[in-house]
Amino acid sequence: MKLSEGTVMTHLPERLLTGYRNFMAGRFVSETQRYRSLAREGQAPETMVIACCDSRAAPEAIFDAGPGELFVVRNVANLMPPYTPDGQYHSTSAALEFAVQSLKVKNIVVMGHGRCGGIRAALAPATTPLSPGDFIGKWMSLLAPAAEAVSGNALLTAGERQTSLERISIRYSISNLRTFPCVSILEGKGRLTLSGAWFDISTGELWVMNRETGDFERPDPV
Amino acid sequence: MKLSEGTVMTHLPERLLTGYRNFMAGRFVSETQRYRSLAREGQAPETMVIACCDSRAAPEAIFDAGPGELFVVRNVANLMPPYTPDGQYHSTSAALEFAVQSLKVKNIVVMGHGRCGGIRAALAPATTPLSPGDFIGKWMSLLAPAAEAVSGNALLTAGERQTSLERISIRYSISNLRTFPCVSILEGKGRLTLSGAWFDISTGELWVMNRETGDFERPDPV
Amino acid sequence: MKLSEGTVMTHLPERLLTGYRNFMAGRFVSETQRYRSLAREGQAPETMVIACCDSRAAPEAIFDAGPGELFVVRNVANLMPPYTPDGQYHSTSAALEFAVQSLKVKNIVVMGHGRCGGIRAALAPATTPLSPGDFIGKWMSLLAPAAEAVSGNALLTAGERQTSLERISIRYSISNLRTFPCVSILEGKGRLTLSGAWFDISTGELWVMNRETGDFERPDPV
Amino acid sequence: MKLSEGTVMTHLPERLLTGYRNFMAGRFVSETQRYRSLAREGQAPETMVIACCDSRAAPEAIFDAGPGELFVVRNVANLMPPYTPDGQYHSTSAALEFAVQSLKVKNIVVMGHGRCGGIRAALAPATTPLSPGDFIGKWMSLLAPAAEAVSGNALLTAGERQTSLERISIRYSISNLRTFPCVSILEGKGRLTLSGAWFDISTGELWVMNRETGDFERPDPV
Numbered sequence: 092m093k094l095s096e097g098t099v100m101t102h103l104p105e106r107l108l109t110g111y112r113n114f115m116a117g118r119f120v121s122e123t124q125r126y127r128s129l130a131r132e133g134q135a136p137e138t139m140v141i142a143c144c145d146s147r148a149a150p151e152a153i154f155d156a157g158p159g160e161l162f163v164v165r166n167v168a169n170l171m172p173p174y175t176p177d178g179q180y181h182s183t184s185a186a187l188e189f190a191v192q193s194l195k196v197k198n199i200v201v202m203g204h205g206r207c208g209g210i211r212a213a214l215a216p217a218t219t220p221l222s223p224g225d226f227i228g229k230w231m232s233l234l235a236p237a238a239e240a241v242s243g244n245a246l247l248t249a250g251e252r253q254t255s256l257e258r259i260s261i262r263y264s265i266s267n268l269r270t271f272p273c274v275s276i277l278e279g280k281g282r283l284t285l286s287g288a289w290f291d292i293s294t295g296e297l298w299v300m301n302r303e304t305g306d307f308e309r310p311d312p313v
Numbered sequence: 314m315k316l317s318e319g320t321v322m323t324h325l326p327e328r329l330l331t332g333y334r335n336f337m338a339g340r341f342v343s344e345t346q347r348y349r350s351l352a353r354e355g356q357a358p359e360t361m362v363i364a365c366c367d368s369r370a371a372p373e374a375i376f377d378a379g380p381g382e383l384f385v386v387r388n389v390a391n392l393m394p395p396y397t398p399d400g401q402y403h404s405t406s407a408a409l410e411f412a413v414q415s416l417k418v419k420n421i422v423v424m425g426h427g428r429c430g431g432i433r434a435a436l437a438p439a440t441t442p443l444s445p446g447d448f449i450g451k452w453m454s455l456l457a458p459a460a461e462a463v464s465g466n467a468l469l470t471a472g473e474r475q476t477s478l479e480r481i482s483i484r485y486s487i488s489n490l491r492t493f494p495c496v497s498i499l500e501g502k503g504r505l506t507l508s509g510a511w512f513d514i515s516t517g518e519l520w521v522m523n524r525e526t527g528d529f530e531r532p533d534p535v
Numbered sequence: 536m537k538l539s540e541g542t543v544m545t546h547l548p549e550r551l552l553t554g555y556r557n558f559m560a561g562r563f564v565s566e567t568q569r570y571r572s573l574a575r576e577g578q579a580p581e582t583m584v585i586a587c588c589d590s591r592a593a594p595e596a597i598f599d600a601g602p603g604e605l606f607v608v609r610n611v612a613n614l615m616p617p618y619t620p621d622g623q624y625h626s627t628s629a630a631l632e633f634a635v636q637s638l639k640v641k642n643i644v645v646m647g648h649g650r651c652g653g654i655r656a657a658l659a660p661a662t663t664p665l666s667p668g669d670f671i672g673k674w675m676s677l678l679a680p681a682a683e684a685v686s687g688n689a690l691l692t693a694g695e696r697q698t699s700l701e702r703i704s705i706r707y708s709i710s711n712l713r714t715f716p717c718v719s720i721l722e723g724k725g726r727l728t729l730s731g732a733w734f735d736i737s738t739g740e741l742w743v744m745n746r747e748t749g750d751f752e753r754p755d756p757v
Numbered sequence: 758m759k760l761s762e763g764t765v766m767t768h769l770p771e772r773l774l775t776g777y778r779n780f781m782a783g784r785f786v787s788e789t790q791r792y793r794s795l796a797r798e799g800q801a802p803e804t805m806v807i808a809c810c811d812s813r814a815a816p817e818a819i820f821d822a823g824p825g826e827l828f829v830v831r832n833v834a835n836l837m838p839p840y841t842p843d844g845q846y847h848s849t850s851a852a853l854e855f856a857v858q859s860l861k862v863k864n865i866v867v868m869g870h871g872r873c874g875g876i877r878a879a880l881a882p883a884t885t886p887l888s889p890g891d892f893i894g895k896w897m898s899l900l901a902p903a904a905e906a907v908s909g910n911a912l913l914t915a916g917e918r919q920t921s922l923e924r925i926s927i928r929y930s931i932s933n934l935r936t937f938p939c940v941s942i943l944e945g946k947g948r949l950t951l952s953g954a955w956f957d958i959s960t961g962e963l964w965v966m967n968r969e970t971g972d973f974e975r976p977d978p979v
Contacts, residue, residue, distance in 0.1 A: 101524075102508055102521050102522060102523055102524050102530075103422070103508050103510060103521045103532070104359070104360055104419075104420045104422070104506070104508065106359070106360070106382075107360065107376045107378075107420075107422065108521075108532060110375075110376035110377035110378055111375060111376055111377070111519050111532075113377040114374065114375055114376065114377045114517075115517055117377070118374060118377070119517040123517070126369070126514055126515065126516075126517055127515055129368075129369045129514060130369075130427070130428060130513075130514040130515030131515070133428065133430075134367060134368045134369050134430075136368035137326070137328070138326055138328070138329065139366075144361075144384050144385055144386050144408050144411070144412070145356060145384070146356045146358035146380065146381050146382055146383050146384045146385070147348070147351045147352075147356050147380045147381055149371070149373045149378075149380070149383075149385065151371045151373055151374060152336065152340060152373060152380065153332075153333060153336055154329045154332035154333055154336065155332035155333070155335040155336045155339070155340070156329075156332055156371075158368065158369045158371070158374065158514075159368050159369055160328075160368055161368050161371075162366050162367070162368045163366055163368070163371065163387050164366050164387055164388065165385050165386055165387040165408075166386065166388075166404040166405070166407070166408055167404070167407050167408050167411055170404075172402065172404075174446065176445065176446035176447075176448075178451065179401060179451065180394065180448075180451045180452045180454070180455060181404075181448055181451070181452070182388040182389075182392075182394075182403075182404040182405055182452060183388070183404055184446065184448040185388070185389050185448040185449045185451065185452035185453075186366050186387075186388055186389050187448070188443050188444050188446065188448040188449050189366070189389050189430065189431070189434075189443065189449050190366070192443035192444055193430065193443055193449075194430075197326075198326045198329075200325070200326070200329065205352070206352060206355070208356075208411065208415065208416075209411070212411075221410050221411065221414035221415055222410050222414055222493075222494070222495050223398065223494070224396065224398035224406065224410065224493075225398075226398075226402075226403055226406040226407040226409070226410040227407045227410050227411050227415075229400065229401065229402045229403070229407065230402045230403070230404060230407035231407075232402065233402060237690050240688060240690055241688075241690070244684060244685075244688070246681050246684055246685070246699075246703045246706075247699065247703070248748050248749040248750045249748065250748055250750040251699070251702070251750065255690075255691065255695070255699075258695070259690045259691070262690075271444075271446075272444070272445070273444050284326065286324060286325050286326065288325060291352075292348055292351060292352040292380075293348065293349055293352035293353070294348075294349075294753075295336075295337055295341040295345070295348055297333050299324050299325045299330075300324060301324055302324050304692050304693065304694055305692040306692045306694040306695065308324075309738075310325070310330055310333075545968075546952055546965050546966060546967055546968050546974075547866070547952050547954060547965045547976070548803070548804055548863075548864045548866070548950070548952065550803070550804070550826075551804065551820045551822075551864075551866065552965075552976060554819075554820035554821035554822055555819060555820055555821070555963050555976075557821035558818065558819055558820065558821045558961075559961055561821070562818065562821070563961040567961070570813070570958055570959065570960075570961055571959055573812075573813045573958060574813075574871070574872060574957075574958040574959035575959070577872070577874075578811060578812045578813050578874075580812035581770070581772070582770055582772070582773065583810075588805075588828050588829055588830050588852050588855070588856070589800060589828070590800045590802035590824065590825050590826055590827050590828045590829070591792070591795045591796075591800050591824045591825055593815070593817045593822075593824070593827075593829065595815045595817055595818060596780065596784060596817060596824065597776075597777060597780055598773045598776035598777055598780065599776035599777070599779040599780045599783070599784070600773075600776055600815075602812065602813045602815070602818065602958075603812050603813055604772075604812055605812050605815075606810050606811070606812045607810055607812070607815065607831050608810050608831055608832065609829050609830055609831040609852075610830065610832075610848040610849070610851070610852055611848070611851050611852050611855055614848075616846065616848075618890065620889065620890035620891075620892075622895065623845060623895065624838065624892075624895045624896045624898065624899060625848075625892055625895070625896070626832040626833075626836075626838075626847075626848040626849055626896060627832070627848055628890065628892040629832070629833050629892040629893045629895065629896035629897075630810050630831075630832055630833050631892070632887050632888050632890065632892040632893050633810070633833055633874065633875070633878075633887065633893050634810070636887035636888055637874065637887060637893075638874075641770075642770045642773075644769070644770070644773065649796070650796060650799070652799075652800075652855065652859065652860075653855070656855075665854050665855065665858040665859055666854050666858055666937075666938070666939050667842065667938070668840065668842035668850065668854065668937075669842075670842075670846075670847055670850040670851040670853070670854040671851045671854050671855050671859075673844065673845065673846045673847070673851070674846045674847070674848060674851035675851075676846070677846065715888075715890075716888070716889070717888050728770065730768060730769050730770065732769060735796075736792055736795060736796040736824075737792065737793055737796035737797070738792075738793075739780075739781055739785040739789070739792055741777050743768050743769045743774075744768060745768055746768050752768075754769070754774060754777075
């Protein structure tokens with residue numbers, strides 16, 4: 092037993108295997124029926140979240156969400172690119188199409204966060220790309236016009252420029268969502284809502300975008 | 314108080330706001346120092362996970378991971394596309410580049426799962442795309458050769474074809490990871506490990522890919 | 536008695552007379568000795584506050600300050616104009632000179648606040664001045680270059696432009712303070728500190744300017 | 758926690774941070790709704806007070822005024838300069854214009870006080886100015902004719918000359934208020950009242966100016 096256990100354990104980082112065992116001994120025990128039912132019936136999440144890959148901003152943690160609740164796309168800087176039906180493969184657009192057309196989610200939330208490395212890269216593009224492919228450079232170039240406008244503002248501190256672009260990018264992604272015909276049609280019919288949120292890693296505060304003004308505000312305490 | 318509170322609440326799905334409040338009253342209280350330190354010091358996750366958007370397979374839940382532990386990309390069917398430095402924007406490649414070159418993660422785990430809707434779509438491509446842009450069709454076409462081979466195999470049941478392609482796609486993503494120079498170089502130097510895992514939603518079992526054989530095996534109980 | 540009381544009462548707004556009587560029956564009773572001593576010894580405040588006239592942002596309330604503690608200048612938008620020894624009379628510069636040279640205060644705090652009407656006027660200068668003298672227009676023109684830079688940024692919401700200029704103006708006033716030789720010399724000797732703060736009327740939060748970065752941050756809870 | 762807390766605390770004088778915490782734990786708790794409503798609806802104070810910077814004579818304390826009640830200008834010796842539409846910036850005139858034309862206050866109160874350092878400086882102009890800019894000298898020169906007349910009166914004691922000029926200056930400011938067309942017009946229409954008051958720091962007494970005679974009288978006790 093020792094032998095085979097050791098054999099398999101080396102194929103997954105030790106920390107993850109330990110974590111998985113905690114999951115099985117803890118959360119899964121209390122949610123066995125829910126997982127079984129979700130397997131049998133299929134998933135039917137009401138909400139899609141477009142979030143960042145950042146290890147400090149997992150949507151399931153921040154929204155205390157259980158299995159089956161959130162359909163989650165995560166990419167660097169939680170960007171929704173504009174509708175571009177060019178025949179190329181577009182990871183985030185595919186996820187959007189699946190969520191809206193197949194799962195028929197009712198809400199889409201774009202969730203950004205403070206101290207985002209992708210946003211930092213957009214504000215100060217590397218003179219030398221991270222690798223010859225310059226994938227981060229290309230990806231963050233979606234925000235280039237906004238990043239240039241913000242980084243040229245010498246009246247703002249570095250921290251203010253960062254927060255500013257983080258929030259601008261959430262509004263940008265939401266307006267890109269509306270370039271997808273399926274999104275704009277369903278939103279028009281009142282069957283789909285679009286929300287923005289910004290998570291402050293340091294304080295744990297969630298700032299919610301006011302749909303009318305675009306401002307980020309904190310929900311009142313209950 | 315109800316009035317102004319309601320004003321902000323309407324800008325985020327009610328369920329998420331409630332969940333967020335649970336987070337603040339629960340997990341955040343016990344991890345305040347960790348979040349604050351992660352904000353001050355920056356993230357330094359050791360592991361990148363490439364996972365599916367599926368609402369039933371959140372890596373943080375399955376690996377019982379806290380803030381700062383996992384850098385997570387999620388797209389439909391947890392696919393890593395091949396290295397394609399064509400100047401287009403590639404969401405997943407950008408995340409990989411950021412994780413490996415900037416964060417210097419030590420491990421990359423591709424985690425698939427059972428009953429994956431993306432895999433199902435690859436096995437039975439829709440005659441009518443989900444939307445005119447056919448983003449899911451294009452995205453899953455990354456798996457087209459494998460999907461055709463599997464779906465043509467009449468000796469397998471539908472369930473076996475599904476599980477088969479789910480696991481083939483994990484091996485395919487891992488081999489695509491090695492097409493990125495930065496990945497293959499670091500793996501060659503022993504500074505980066507690549508792992509595969511497959512999560513069974515119904516039973517909660519995690520099957521770990523054996524690096525030598527490519528087989529998926531269950532870790533022994535402790 | 537009725538007659539003379541009525542006679543005098545009409546010479547001060549009724550509400551203020553009532554308030555004054557509350558003061559005499561309440562706070563003054565418990566601070567009689569302090570007022571008497573302050574009259575005998577003269578004032579010796581350690582801190583000068585440059586604040587706004589706004590009725591919602593009284594420094595004594597926000598800093599819970601008693602008699603003798605704060606030497607307070609209040610003008611529209613809490614502006615400190617630059618050092619201009621032109622022989623004209625300059626109200627705020629006179630107060631600064633008195634505080635620093637005569638009272639020898641140890642700290643100067645510029646305190647701005649949210650939803651400031653003066654800042655709003657700077658962002659959207661009236662086509663018709665409030666009165667032929669256009670005193671507000673002239674006064675807020677101190678901020679004109681910054682206001683133009685901020686108001687031209689269409690990527691920001693109206694609320695974000697407002698908050699942004701409110702904070703920029705605090706940094707501007709602090710840098711103007713340093714154009715006064717007496718301030719820069721004493722600050723250089725470590726005998727005078729300059730601080731910035733921004734009060735959020737809605738939440739009661741005080742954001743304190745970080746002297747190194749210029750960012751506004753909330754003090755941690757005790 | 759001490760460490761990060763200390764980081765922010767050092768950017769504001771310790772005493773003010775303590776005072777702010779008292780405010781949040783005390784007054785703000787009981788007036789949360791009022792602040793929130795004042796933020797949402799905007800300020801609508803009925804009264805403007807022109808007061809002195811002196812740390813012992815805060816109008817909110819003396820009139821026991823809550824948030825939203827008093828629009829307060831504070832300069833050295835609570836002076837209202839005469840109407841001078843010369844294109845220069847005039848801090849106090851800008852505040853007056855804003856209060857009358859934009860906020861449409863109903864009352865203006867000029868509040869002086871005993872032992873005023875500005876008045877003392879006017880009575881005994883320094884042979885050497887406080888600083889090369891001589892801002893106090895210029896500012897108090899508004900009172901120069903009155904100050905000369907008073908200081909030449911050998912029949913008065915030093916204390917009587919001080920009190921005399923303090924009261925003369927209140928009447929002078931009130932007559933200057935009437936040089937502003939908007940003030941004299943609205944006063945003529947009965948929509949704006951002008952009052953004078955003088956606060957005795959030592960005894961806490963408030964002397965109210967009789968509008969007919971210009972005398973300062975104490976309101977009767979209730």
